[in-house]
Amino acid sequence: xxxxxxxxxxxxxxxxxxxxxxxxxxxxxxxxxxxxxxxxxxxxxxxxxxxxxxxxxxxxxxxxxxxxxxxxxxxxxxxxxxxxxxxxxxxxxxxxxxxxxxxxxxxxxxxxxxxxxxxxxxxxxxxxxxxxxxxxxxxxxxxxxxxxxxxxxxxxxxxxxxxxxxxxxxxxxxxxxxxxxxxxxxxxxxxxxxxxxxxxxxxxxxxxxxxxxxxxxxxxxxxxxxxxxxx
Amino acid sequence: xxxxxxxxxxxxxxxxxxxxxxxxxxxxxxxxxxxxxxxxxxxxxxxxxxxxxxxxxxxxxxxxxxxxxxxxxxxxxxxxxxxxxxxxxxxxxxxxxxxxxxxxxxxxxxxxxxxxxxxxxxxxxxxxxxxxxxxxxxxxxxxxxxxxxxxxxxxxxxxxxxxxxxxxxxxxxxxxxxxxxxxxxxxxxxxxxxxxxxxxxxxxxxxxxxxxxxxxxxxxxxxxxxxxxxxxxxxxxxxxxxxxxxxxxxxxxxxxxxxxxxxxxxxxxxxxxxxxxxxxxxxxxx
Numbered sequence: 001x002x003x004x005x006x007x008x009x010x011x012x013x014x015x016x017x018x019x020x021x022x023x024x025x026x027x028x029x030x031x032x033x034x035x036x037x038x039x040x041x042x043x044x045x046x047x048x049x050x051x052x053x054x055x056x057x058x059x060x061x062x063x064x065x066x067x068x069x070x071x072x073x074x075x076x077x078x079x080x081x082x083x084x085x086x087x088x089x090x091x092x093x094x095x096x097x098x099x100x101x102x103x104x105x106x107x108x109x110x111x112x113x114x115x116x117x118x119x120x121x122x123x124x125x126x127x128x129x130x131x132x133x134x135x136x137x138x139x140x141x142x143x144x145x146x147x148x149x150x151x152x153x154x155x156x157x158x159x160x161x162x163x164x165x166x167x168x169x170x171x172x173x174x175x176x177x178x179x180x181x182x183x184x185x186x187x188x189x190x191x192x193x194x195x196x197x198x199x200x201x202x203x204x205x206x207x208x209x210x211x212x213x214x215x216x217x218x219x220x221x222x223x224x225x226x227x228x229x230x231x
Numbered sequence: 232x233x234x235x236x237x238x239x240x241x242x243x244x245x246x247x248x249x250x251x252x253x254x255x256x257x258x259x260x261x262x263x264x265x266x267x268x269x270x271x272x273x274x275x276x277x278x279x280x281x282x283x284x285x286x287x288x289x290x291x292x293x294x295x296x297x298x299x300x301x302x303x304x305x306x307x308x309x310x311x312x313x314x315x316x317x318x319x320x321x322x323x324x325x326x327x328x329x330x331x332x333x334x335x336x337x338x339x340x341x342x343x344x345x346x347x348x349x350x351x352x353x354x355x356x357x358x359x360x361x362x363x364x365x366x367x368x369x370x371x372x373x374x375x376x377x378x379x380x381x382x383x384x385x386x387x388x389x390x391x392x393x394x395x396x397x398x399x400x401x402x403x404x405x406x407x408x409x410x411x412x413x414x415x416x417x418x419x420x421x422x423x424x425x426x427x428x429x430x431x432x433x434x435x436x437x438x439x440x441x442x443x444x445x446x447x448x449x450x451x452x453x454x455x456x457x458x459x460x461x462x463x464x465x466x467x468x469x470x471x472x473x474x475x476x477x478x479x480x481x482x483x484x485x486x487x488x489x490x491x492x493x494x495x496x497x498x499x500x501x502x503x504x505x506x507x508x509x510x511x512x513x514x515x516x517x
Contacts, residue, residue: 003510003515005513005514005515006514006515006516007514010514076473078472078476078500078501078513079500079501079502079503079508079509079512079513080513081513082500082501083502214502215502216502
């Protein structure tokens with residue numbers, strides 16, 4: 001556990017910034033939870049409530065960016081403080097986009113509301129649950145400064161990618177020529193894509209948490225010198 | 232000791248030596264930059280004022296034509312360290328050292344090494360700009376040569392070259408007869424660096440060279456350091472960590488007379504390997 005800064009005002013600035021990132025993370029987690037429940041239940045009212053929350057997440061992104069800018073300009077942070085600030089700057093973008101994607105799921109839910117869930121949609125629900133767990137663990141790893149937990153988030157991304165790759169043939173199999181079927185498949189395909197991207201954003205957050213804690217850049221493994229020949 | 236007395240002593244000295252044949256400890260920076268050549272190798276360096284030990288066995292390489300910053304809290308031994316590597320430490324009463332400081336592989340504390348020659352090869356710039364107040368600008372530049380009994384036959388060329396290297400020539404070329412003390416603080420510090428360069432040193436030690444300067448003058452000196460690194464090996468003591476981050480290739484963190492960590496500056500300021508370094512540079516030091 002790192003000791004506190006001698007300058008208590010600086011310590012409070014960083015603590016306040018950390019708190020705002022945690023609040024933003026919690027809001028986005030709630031949005032995703034609501035979006036997945038709205039999708040499963042075809043609950044248009046819940047979907048609209050989730051969409052309403054996106055504005056608050058966007059405001060938090062602006063506020064956190066401004067706080068980071070002020071700390072960079074006035075404190076010239078280095079070492080772990082610098083890694084924390086750069087991580088905050090980057091993960092708020094992932095969180096904001098995750099909020100957008102949760103809102104997009106809700107928009108598709110509103111389109112789908114007349115069409116009851118079908119059994120072949122179940123893999124989408126499972127993908128959603130995995131992505132939700134990844135996001136929860138990525139934010140938890142940020143809060144607890146837990147690099148191994150963040151690394152486990154990264155390891156799960158491939159399973160979501162694989163599930164998404166299997167979704168399109170499944171949907172194709174269940175798509176007939178009528179307008180209703182096409183509309184359903186198109187919306188479901190989009191929801192699957194949004195979830196896959198949410199898992200990517202959770203992975204990005206996990207990578208930044210590893211950097212924040214250990215100072216190690218684990219992005220793009222194939223570009224690192226020790227893996228130069230791997231692609 | 233006054234700043235001016237320090238300045239004069241930088242060109243003069245007495246010999247003493249306590250050689251130590253022990254091998255240096257490899258630092259993280261050394262292992263990461265095996266290709267850079269070492270201008271200076273400090274081995275098991277201990278420094279004392281009377282019975283007080285202010286440096287406790289420092290092993291540190293100083294790489295050729297690189298800038299090495301020495302950082303650490305007050306009293307950690309930063310200034311003593313740089314004064315040991317041009318034999319200025321021994322000028323202070325009751326001060327002594329043990330260990331070795333190898334300059335191009337040769338121990339500067341060996342019995343047959345002349346301290347004055349060492350100080351000519353390893354020049355020094357001090358915290359407070361200290362031009363000799365009774366001398367004009369021209370004589371200030373040539374002061375080191377004269378104090379060392381060296382020829383100033385090519386004085387005009389030396390003056391122009393030295394002042395040009397510190398980007399002061401254009402500002403003072405029409406007023407070389409003016410007192411050095413009439414210049415601004417930043418100009419005075421560049422004049423002192425020019426005085427150091429006139430002796431054609433190989434290494435320049437800078438002990439908080441910008442602490443008395445405003446931000447613009449500081450920026451000029453830092454730009455100058457950036458140019459001087461092409462030809463000279465530079466060691467800079469600084470309390471300003473942003474300055475170390477801006478100008479240094481390597482940074483060494485000292486604490487209570489010990490070298491805690493030495494590495495490339497880009498490593499020290501983003502992911503230091505030692506918790507004490509981390510605490511110091513992030514302002515968590517009690």
